[in-house]
Amino acid sequence: MDDGMMKAVLYDRYGGPDVLYLGRVPRPAPAVGEVLVKVHAFSVNGGELAARAGRLRLVTGRRFPKRVGLDFTGEVAVLGAGVTRLAVGDRVWGVLGRTAGFGSAAQYVTVPAERTGRVPDGLDLVDAAALPVATTAITALRDKAALRPGERLVVRGAAGGVGNAAVQLGHAYGAEVTALARAANLDFVRGLGAHEAVDHRSVRPAELGGFDVVLDTAGSGLEAFRRLLNPGGRMVTIAFDLKRPAASLGYLAASAVHGHGRVRLFSGNPTRADFDDLARHVVEGKLRPAVDTVFPLEKTAEAHRALEAGGVRGKYVVRVV
Incomplete structure (x- = not known):
């Protein structure tokens, strides 16, 4: 009998992975403009690890239980009022918005219809769960950095979720891509299209040469990488140093008004148009899922x-059904 409940991953206190448990919560109902999605899979992202550990508690607060899961793939189960572009049964992917927080690690999730997109035909929904975060790489290179063919691009964290997508997209956009990763992952990033793959632990930034675009996924040591920018170069980061948050954010703010090359910080907040671009890149063969x-x-x-242990190649994906 349907009791209106569902399984969801929860935690009742901040801490390590052991605080997570599988519990039961009420199944949500879609509001106006939303859809209820039956979740097939989601991926694990660094931001939710930081939130679970309590490093973002000034934002996340102390009300428990809390949820995890930022992105998802699945099938539309119920349409909210006013939703016309989707139908029940449509295969979709999406990312919960900034105001929604976390919660896709569950059997069902509600999300504004305009924050979803259709998954291309033929793409498995579990494999597809590695790709919603690629919208961050698309926005970073296409909009924030305006990467052009022939430019030199360096990607920090090239084997990770956003990084592996950035390597693939940089190659597809016609850039000369240098990928920074662990030694064990250098062949992996070369296979994604990197022209050069470098062990980030064996080379100092100053030895890398100059770049037109720096895409950072680490948030630390930003000063050293900013110095690598060629005249007219652009640097984009999707992270800040959680060990020194005040200093890190202060440096990012100062970079906007002092010195050569502003460092642009942003967090992904994709909309329908971004997911349409993502689907097009997949169909055109410019982007493929990398599931570890x-x-x-x-x-x-x-x-x-x-x-948390490091060394991921692509994404860790969790299958729900």
Whole structure:
């Protein structure tokens, strides 16, 4: 019998992956303009690890239980009032908006219809769960950096979720891509289209040469990478140093008005148009999902633990159904 409840990954206190557990919560109903999605899979992202550990508690507060999961793939189960461009049964992917927080690690999730897109035919929904975060790479290179053919691009964290997509897209956009990753992942990033793959632990930034665009996914050591910018160069970061948040954010603000080359910080907040671009890149063969390991829902804590350990190649994905 349907009791109106669903499974969801929860935690009742800040801490390591062990605080996560599989509980039951009321199944949500879509509001006006929203859809209820039956979740097939989601990926694990660095921001939710920081939130779960309590490093963002000034924002996330102390009300528990809390949820995890930022992105998702699945099928539309119920349409909210006013939704006309989607139909029940449509295969979709999406990312919860900035105001929604986390919560896609569950059997169902509600999301504004305009924050979803259709998954291309033939793409498995579990594999597809590695790609919603690629909208961040699209926005970073297309809009924030305005990457042009022939320019030199360096990607920090090139084997990770956003990084691997940036390497693929940089190659597709005609840039000369240098990928920074662990030694064990250099062949992996070369296979994504990197012209040069460098072990970030064995080379100092100053030894890399000059670049037109720097895409950073780490948030630390930004000063050293900013110095690599050629005249007219652009630097984009999707992270700040959580060990020194005040100093890191202060440096980012100062870079906007002092010295050579502003460092642009942004967080992904994709809309329908971004997901349409994502689908087009996939169909055109410019972007493919990179899935490291697939975990079952009840092993979400293991997926968090694996990401914290480092060395991921692409994305850790959690299968719900």
